[in-house]
Amino acid sequence: MQKLESFLSSKLLPLSQKLQQNKVLAALMEGFIRTSPITLGVALITIIGNFPFPGWINYLKSIGVYPHVEAITNGAMGVFSLYVVYSLAFSYAKQLETNERNSAIISLASFVMLMPQTIVTTAMKDGHAVDSTIGALRLDFLGGQGLFIGMLIALLVTRFYAYLSKKNIMIKLPDSVPPMVTQSLAPVFGVTIIFVIMFVIRVLFGLTASGSVFQFFIDVINAPLNSLVASPLSIIIIVELLAVLWFFGIHNAVLQGPLGAISMTMVVTNISAFQKGQDLPYLIPSVIYTGMYAAGFMGFVAFFMIRSKSAKMKQLGKLSLVPSIFNINEPVMFGMPIILNPIFFIPQVFTQLIAGFVTWALATTILPISLNPTMSLLPWTTPTFIKMPFAGGLNYTILLVICMLISIVMWYPFVKIADKREYELELAAEANKEKETAEEIKAEGVQA
Template identity: 80%
Template sequence: MDKLEQFLSSKLLPMSEKLQKNKVLAALMEGFIRTSPITLGIAFITILGNFPIPGWTDYLSKIGVFPHVEAITNGATGVFSLYVVYSLAYAYAKQLGANERNSSIISLASFVMLMPQQVMTTVTQDGQVVEQAIGALKLDYLGGQGLFIGMIVALLVTRVYAFLSKKNIMLKLPESVPPMVTQSLSPVFVVTIIFAVVFVIRVLFGFTPSGNVFQFFMEVINAPLNSLVASPISIILIMELLAVLWFFGIHNAVLQGPLGAISLTMVVGNITAFQQGQELPYLIPSVIYMGMFASGFMGFVTFFMIKSKSAKMKQLGKLSFIPSIFNITEPIMFGMPIILNPIFFIPQVLTQLIAGFLTWGLTTTILPVSLNPTMSLLPWTTPTFIKMPLSGGLNYTIIMVLSMIVGIVMWYPFIKIADKKEYELELAAEAKEKEQSAEQLKAEGIQA
């Protein structure tokens, strides 16, 4: 393992450091890290509202608490794209030497301008139920489904703003005008140009069958998968695609169409057959799905982080450990970040692929599984190490353990590499701080 770490360090770290000097990647990493207080802060309420006890959610709904849990969750993760757009634009503007606040607010406005702003609902008129369009923004596009478009908008708008700001098209105001007012009013021509471009983009996508850029993007991503049926290879393909897209900041919600259709087919088909005492039609795909899910269990990753030398990774590991146990991965995905971090490309992309084929091979040869599909109805926050043993007994538990071992083997060396890098940065920052303090004391001594 040590030789592997040394090899990866010698090859990966130089490449990673070179890539992270890129202004876009640096801004992406900083932008995601800045959103980590939101994902960490909401984790406890998310776990509490979806605690893996049968009937818990129904009980919260009965006493009138669950709608408030949903409201708090939606206020954080349901509109998460808004926070990413603002944070990313701010970080990128800093890299480009542009006004951070102006870039952030203009990017945020452009993002909202591109959204559909009408939602169809049903109302009662003259005793009849009719459909009516109301002015509203869909949480779908404000949350995970809009994340990738939000990233693109933040980067492009900020880049254009920085470019145009350096041209002589800024509004000139007298020096007597307060700086805050000058900073707010001087880019008015630049902002007008940006909003005009946003208008043209909105109109162009409005003429497509999709109707808007968000729906267009989701249909392009979903199109190759919509014809897939629940089979071992389709499950491996979709889960692997989720892992790849997640690395590039494209949230799993984008694929909820084909994934939801396939998973619902498996769940309903298996439960129906199970209740009738028949052979489960989607046994192997279901087992593969959970095997791949188990390999992506991030509890081990956060545990390794707690044992790190780096203060940043140690603290983030402690904060992310409990959420990761309950399958809430956003704190570590955005906090490390894992998204668009070159160091973590290999484990993020290959771990579940390896576990998928391993699970497929084991299930069809030496570890056949007798599955109780009703356990799939447990809340999504049910820890994997509880759900899988309850669902399939000893053989399923062995598959879970082996899948988790794949995850441990894949992630451990890369966590060590990241820890080494962060620890060296922290030591360098500490040395610099001590040097500056010594120089300051020396200067004060000379003045005295």
């Protein structure tokens, strides 16, 4: 393992350091890290509100508490793209040495401008169902489904705003005008140009069948997958695609169409056959899906972080461990960050792929699984290491251990490499701080 770490360090660290000198990547990492208080802060309420105990959610609904749990969760994660747009634009503007607050607020406004702003609902009128259009923003696009488009808007709008600023396309105000007023009014011309471009983009995508840039992006991603049926290979393809897209900051929500259709087909059909005492028609695809899901368990990553030398990673690991046990991975994904971090490309992209094929091979040869599909109805926060043993007994538990071992072997060396880099940066920062302090003391001594 040490030889592997040494080899990866010699190859990956220089590449990572070079890539992270890129202003876009640096802004992405800082922007995601700045959203960590939101993902960590809401984790406890999300866990309690969706605690994996039979009847718990129904109890919360019966006493009227669950709607408030949903409101808090939606206020954090349901509109998460808004926070990413602002944070990312702010960080990128700092890299480009342009006005951070103006860039962030203009990017945020551009993001909302491109979003569909009406929703069709069905209402009863005179005993008949009538379609009614209301003005509203969909949480889908404010949350995970809008994340990638939001990232693009933040980067492109901020870059264009910086360009306009350098070209002095600004209102010239006298020096006597307060700085706050100058910073607010000076960019009006440039902002007008940006908003006109947003208008043109909105109109052009409105002419497509999708109706908006958000839906167009989702349709393009989903198109090649919509024809897939539940099979071992299709499950591996979709779950692996989820892992790849996550690395590039594209949330799993964009694939909820094909993934939801396939998973619901497997669950409903398997439960129906199970209740009739028949063979499960989607046994192997279900086993593969759960095996890959187990390999994506991020609790080990958080545990490795706790044992790190880096103070940043150690603290983030402590805060992320409990959420990750309950399948809330955003604190690790955005806090490390893993997204667009070249150090973590290999484990993020290949871990579940390897686990998928290993699971397929074992389940069809030496580890036959007797599956209770009703366990798939447990809340999504149910830890995998609890759900799998109850769902499939000893063989399923052995499969769980194997998939998690794959995850440990794949993630451990790369977390160590990241820890080494962060620790070196912290030592360098501490040395610089001590040097500055010594110079200040020396300067004070000279003045005295």
